[in-house]
Amino acid sequence: MPIKKIDVGKELIKIAVVGPESTGKSTMAQYLAKKFQTVCVPEYSRYYCQSLNNKYTLQDEVNMFYGQVALEKALLPLAKENILICDTTFMTVKIWSDHLFKHTPKEVRDKIQQHPYDLYLLMDIDLPWQDDPLRDFPEQREHFMEVWKTELNAVNGQYHIISGVGQQRLENGLAAVNDFLTLI
Numbered sequence: 001m002p003i004k005k006i007d008v009g010k011e012l013i014k015i016a017v018v019g020p021e022s023t024g025k026s027t028m029a030q031y032l033a034k035k036f037q038t039v040c041v042p043e044y045s046r047y048y049c050q051s052l053n054n055k056y057t058l059q060d061e062v063n064m065f066y067g068q069v070a071l072e073k074a075l076l077p078l079a080k081e082n083i084l085i086c087d088t089t090f091m092t093v094k095i096w097s098d099h100l101f102k103h104t105p106k107e108v109r110d111k112i113q114q115h116p117y118d119l120y121l122l123m124d125i126d127l128p129w130q131d132d133p134l135r136d137f138p139e140q141r142e143h144f145m146e147v148w149k150t151e152l153n154a155v156n157g158q159y160h161i162i163s164g165v166g167q168q169r170l171e172n173g174l175a176a177v178n179d180f181l182t183l184i
Contacts, residue, residue: 012079015177016086019123020144022130024169028123029087031170032177039078041086044068058101065093065108095147112155119180120152120159121173
């Protein structure tokens, strides 16, 4: 599928790949970054959590928030073709904080409102669960899918649910981005 190029003079378009655990976010984000010949902002929390053994504190969530913000800011100058692809966003911090601690710190809530993305690709839970030491809730994927929808609606985020398996899933994501770029 061909990709749509956008004009160099236009503002940067930020596309976030989000969703519950084990839905192919990283694979999709890397695929899109390659297709659009731009940078992919990785998920900071994957690096941060490697030594936590799934024992998180609220302060860890705040640290991951600041880390994700800093990582995205650091990679902005590397974006090409006026597109930045983000493998998740710090909205994940809000979702996890609410779930684990029943509270999200004010600085995270405030920044979510001030830091929108142009398009969100919400990855569907139609893929089989893949075990990973950094994943926690295989039995709650439906719950987290609904939470993601609620959170994206709360920020008036434009999103598309991306389903499918293998190459078809990747092509569905690419098609959603191309359709969005055609509209702007």
